[in-house]
Amino acid sequence: MIVSPPFLPAKGLTSKDPAKTDPMMDLVDQYELGHHGVYPIAIDRRWHCGVHLAPSFQNEAVRAIADGEVVAYRVSQRPISDGKKNGDGSDILNSNTGFVLLRHTTETGEGRTITFYSLYMHLRDLDGIRNSVGPLPNNPPETGSSTVLANWLSNSTEGVQVPKNLRVYRKDMLGYAGAHHAYPHLHFEIFMTEGDFTAWFEQSGHAVQLGNKNPTTPASKDYWGHSCLVIPGGQTFVSTPPVATGAAAAYFPTLQSGTLDTGSKLYVEAYFHKGQRYTRSWVEKDGTLTPLTSAAVRDAYADYEYKMYERATTLYPRCPSDGYELLRFGRILSAPPTLPATAQQTWVAVTFETGKQGYIDISQPPIQKLSDADFPLFMGWQKIEEGNTPFSEDGICDYDELRKIVAVVEDDETTAERMRPAHEQEARLASYIANHAEVRERFRGFVCHAPSEWDASGNEARYKRLKEADGFFGKRKEFDPNGYDDFVKFLERFQFLEKTSLGGGKKFWFFHPLAFIRHFRRCGWLSENEMTQLVPRKVIRKPGSHISMKSAYFESANVSTAFIKKNRSALNVALQKYGITTPTRMACFFGNSTQETLWFGDLREQRGANPTLHHGWYGRGFLQLTSANGEMANGNNNYYKYFRYLGRSPVIPPGAQEIAWRDEVGISPFHASQSAGAYWVWPNKSVPSKDHPDRLQVDSANKYADADEIFHGNRRETILTNVGIKTWYYNQFFTNCAASVNFPAMTGQSPPNMNGLVDRSVSFANAAMVLWDVCTFPRLDGSIQQCPEDYVRRLV
Structure with missing residues (x-):
């Protein structure tokens, strides 16, 4: 699976921090706006299952994040107005209706086909491109590239287009970020249909452990990305492993010893980057997860990965190949293993208390061995669905944790601020989330089962609560009597989903798109x-x-x-x-x-x-x-x-x-x-x-x-x-x-x-x-x- 973010700034190729594995995503993360358009909820408690991205360079191209096919698109000649007026009474053209919806089908492992969708909303109109970037080619190519827009993106369309067999490739230009309510940005989503989500996340023999509070070492051989260890309480850590004798001693610099509290559970993330081994640790006690490392800790043995072949040959002479897998994965994935169970001890260094590192044999059965392929809960992944979220088909989010955050913001508003339009009040919610790192990071792991805001079918059923007495527009009735009708009419100018093969009246599984991309960039499996x-x-x-x-x-x-x-x-x-x-x-x-x-x-x-x-x-x-x-x-x-x-x-x-x-x-x-x-x-x-x-x-x-x-x-x-x-x-x-x-x-x-x-x-x-x-x-x-x-x- 090859995937990248929708913006590709050249400065994102390298990082001065040796522990940073993905500087491109680190840079594009900074494009996520902190003053409007947060994931996954809006100020009026409607689901907002995308993010708003504004590149540092206004004319940075929007690009396809992976190879795929075009489900639908719309190319606009000029913007539309949200109702605001110029001084002469004319409409202010401040919102872009252009979009591209792509379907991507690729692989993450043997027999592991994944299908997901990426949506690029508020793409700049053609007039805007000509005025800000320059004239388009007279004879644009039928298939685009990383340097030029394709013909189908170079001419305005009459409404929504639903093509057949129109293919794009990763990094192909799709246009430029436009604006909505005069806010320059790209609204960007990644989602899966219910069927595609079930097919990948709940596939027999490969089911991942998304949301599982007590994960177990999977029987599946799927492994990619970072390793994830779950170490139960009572485990002992040693300063020097018993195998560290003779030539093996050089691989185990002396650390510290200790025992994990019996009422605790230790979670460890381990990964290799540019030859070094890094770990992060959290301890769970009484249901509370506390980080033990403020940043990734480099293994005391330098060039761990570069020297792993020698390490495997020294520690596992009966079969260095199996030993290499133990050092890489924490378990042997090749079947059948050559090494007997008694020769599979795998001593690795982890932080088990604040400021203390010791060695533990992770081959022990009580220690669970997972990877990013399992979407472990302690790495922040959590399903937000009907089973644990009492929200109805009206599209209003009643999930307690999200609702409380909206309430905190609303309670802090002045009367004058509460009278402002919804998209302006959104800034307070976004600012709150942006300034509370723990909230922002937790939201990035939410996988939400929700309707699409771009589906016009059932708008009345979905949004009618907004005009009830205690609803967003109901509370504004006296000074904004047409607020609800104006809201729906304006929204319909952008909606399109019911006109596509996806159809209307459905729910989808939404991911924080940048978190999704960062996670799957670690996969590396090629279709x-x-x-x-x-x-x-x-x-x-x-x-x-x-x-x-x-x-x-x-x-x-x-x-x-x-x-x-x-x-x-x-x-x-x-x-x-x-x-x-x-x-x-x-x-x-x-x-x-x-x-x-x-x-x-x-x-x-x-x-x-x-x-x-x-x-x-x-x-x-x-x-x-x-x-x-x-x-x-x-x-x-x-x-x-x-x-x-x-x-x-x-x-x-x-x-x-x-x-x-x-x-x-x-x-x-x-x-x-x-x-x-x-x-x-x-x-x-x-x-x-x-x-x-x-x-x-x-x-x-x-x-x-x-x-x-x-x-x-x-x-x-x-x-x-x-x-x-x-x-x-x-x-x-x-x-x-x-x-x-x-x-x-x-x-x-x-x-x-x-x-x-x-x-x-x-x-x-x-x-x-x-x-x-x-x-x-x-x-x-x-x-x-x-x-x-x-x-x-x-x-x-």
Whole structure:
């Protein structure tokens, strides 16, 4: 699942805080207005299940948050008036009716298809775009892009349009934020239908634990994002684990010991970021949840994730692969496990009291192991539905906690303030929520079962309570007699849902949209369409080493859908296991793996056409594991290292068993993927030697992918091909990843003498376009553009 926010400011690519995992969302969170349009309730106690976003740069484009199809849209030529007048009596045109509604269907795991909707309301009118941004193209393209509006968004429509088979891609421009009641902003929603919500959240065998006060370790193998631990009271923490002897001692810096109060329960969030391990802790006692850490705490062992392969090999010698999963997930997801239960102790550091960290073995059955895939309650997720919310179909929210907040604001109003229009009184409610962090954060986790404010069917039934004596407009009857009628008439100018395939008179499940996006950005599972797009439409192929005189070829790269269907799930599982789930790590990995597999065509070097190549020990798998020249090196070769990592005991010389193990790397999706992930992170791919003391130590390729400089590291280059001069982009930080895969001893060289550097770089640039939020590619004159020259997106 690849998803991004509706605004993509370039400043959101990096953060100076090493513990911040998503600087883009941190920046876009600041666009949420604190003076009107809060989630999930309005001042008149109607549901307001969206947020109002105002970018810092007025002409920052609104973008599709994910690949999807258009359900409905409306493009307006000019704004409408909310009834306010100019000094000459003419209407003030202060509200935009333009919108786009998208349906997104993607995947979050094997057999886990999710469908959700994103709504972009109050898009700027065409006159406004021309006046503030500039003229639109005379011949806009039928399919838009990150730099230009599509034809269907460039012409005003007569009312609501409900197209068929109209597709958009993530980052495509949808327009610009307009205004409502003269307040500049984008009203933004994410919701699911009742059927889609049930299909994902309550799917048999995969049901998540949303709202479960007593979560248990799920039987499902779904795991993504952060780990979440539930540790019951009475558990003991030690300063040094009993396994910390000999070589293992180095992995466990001395901490503190203690025992968790028997009447308490400890909740721990753990995650890895740029090689480090971080945790946050809360303790629950007497129903009250209290944070023990004001910010994420970095593990005392530096470069924990970068050195996890070594740690697993040292602590779990019988099967380091299983050990790696214990260290990553807290449990073994591969089935069946090789390690016996007695060898699965997993000692990790957590904060168990304020200012105190100790080690605990989380393999103990009483300790529950979850992840973000489970939507755990203690991470703030809570369902607000009819079962615990006595609100009726009239759309008025009677949920006690929300109603009390509205009452607090109302009680503080003066008589004069209470006479102001609803959208102006909304500012007081928004300000209250904005200034109470604990309220704001809790609301972000509310998943609300509510009607849509954009459904005109049943308006009278839904809003009639507003005009009753104690209703919002009823209390204003004396000085605003037409208030209710004006409210409904104006609202109907924006409503549209009953005209779409979704129909009217329904309730939906709404999420705080920015919280939804932030959460699912941690997923990293790629759907078939998303993985297909990672293969470039056009490639530059230069056979042999980078410095060879061989000719380059500019050609089309065909995609084997059968190859992707067969291998995708196993590859996704490996990406999760080895932490190759951030946009930069994935772009670097796929920049190599697509090239090494002949653009997802075959898992064997030269498609296995030369069986004697390297005496049969030629490249196999997604990163072409190889024993060059068939050199067994007394078992010190890449194939044998992978065998031992799985807990196998290969012998020299290789026999039938070793040959079978070797061959399955080029046949089995599991081994093709696992061998690639293991090779990507394992140490000593290059080491200094007596003859080469300056040779770079090359371990986990994730180190190079994690460099912030990679985002702005593209350098324009040209190459002569069979069809003339073509442009490609050299990125030293990606090149370090590529060299660490293909020719580790050349890592750090600029440029390195390695195979396929141009091919890999072209594939990396394409992967960055698919995976990154913002891309920068220099033009010949040094200016920056968002796409590579001659870039053609692969349509799916």
